[in-house]
Amino acid sequence: MIRFFLLFLVLQVSLFTLELLRPVQQAVVIPFTEGVAAVSVWLVKLFDAGVLAQGNVIRDLESGFAVAIEAGCNGVEATIVLLAAMLAFPAPWHHRLLGILAGFLAVQGINLVRIISLFYLGQWDKDWFEWAHLYLWQALIMLDVLVVFLIWIRLLPPAQSPIQAPAHA
C-alpha cells in the first residue's frame, strides 16, 4: 500500500512538472487545449449555430459571452492523476494501456460536458458560473477519476499466484 501511494505521488509530481515545462506546453498542452475548444464548439454547434472557437476561447456570437479554456480546465491535470494512479498500481501492461486510453476518454468526455455546461451557465448567471467553475465541477471531475480508477481495478484479472513446485511423494 505504501509503495503504491509513494510511487503514485512521485509519478504525479514528475508528470505534473513535465506538463508545466515550456516545450511541453508549446508542443502538447496548448494545441491539445485548442483541440478541446474546437471539439466543444463542434458539439455545441450540433444544437446551437451561434458559437465560435478562437484558439482556446469559445464565444457566443449573439451575447458576446466567451469562456477561455485555461490550465485546469482542459482535463490534463485530472488525466495526469489517473495516469499516475494506473501506472503506480500493480497490473499487467496491456491492462494499464487499455485503462489509460479508456480513462483518458472518460475524463475528457466529462470535461466536455463541464465546458459546455459552464458556457451556458455563464450566460445565464455569473455567480452560479463562478460557483460551478471554481468548486463543483472540480470535485465532479475528480470523482470521475476515482470512478474510472475503481472500475478499472474491478476489471483487472485476478493476480497470478506463484507457481507451486510439484509435490514429491
Added chain:
Amino acid sequence: MRSPLSRFFLRVLLWLPLCFGGWFLFAILMSTPVAWLSGLALPGLFPELFSAVARDGYLLDIITRFDAPAALTQGRAGELAFGVNPMIYGYGIPLFTALVLATAEEEGFHHGWIWTGGMLLLVLVQGFGVTLEALKVVLFGLGPEVAARAGFSPLQRELVALGYQLGTLVLPAMTPVVLWLGGYRRFVARLAPSFERTGP
C-alpha cells in the same frame, strides 16, 4: 441489481449537494483555520514581505510590507494589500465528506478519526494554496519593482510558480481521493477486490 460500486457512487452523488451546501453556508467558519494558518506562515516565513492576514467574510486580505502607490492612497501612507479566496483550495472538504458519509452508510461512522484527520490535512492543503498564491502575487503580479525587492533567486521563483500550480491544480483535487483510498482500504477492497494487491 446495481453493483456495490455504482450503489456507492450514487450515494456519493446524493451526499455531494448537501456537503457543498453546508460547506458554503459555513464558509466564514471554514476559512477561520486557513486564515490562522496563513497568518502564521506568511508573516512568519517571509516577514520582509508580509505583515498580516486579515479576514473579510470568507475571503482573506493579504497585507504586504510594500507601500501602496500614492495614486491609490491619495497621498496618504498605506500598505499594499490584495485579496485571496481560500475556498478555491477547499472544495476537497465537501468531496471528502461526501465520500466518508457514503462509506459510513455501509460501514457505520466508527472511523470518525479518519474524517477528522482528513479535514486537518485538507485545511493544510488550503493553507498551502493561500500561502503560495500570496507569494505568486508578490513575485509575478505586483510589477517588477516589488518582485525585485522580494529578493528571490530565479530558481526560487520557479519553485514558487511550481508550488502555486501544484497547490491550485493538483493538491485540492487529489488529496480527498487519496485520503479516502488510504483511510478506507478494506472498504475500497470490497468495492474493487483487486485493490488488495497494493498490500496492507
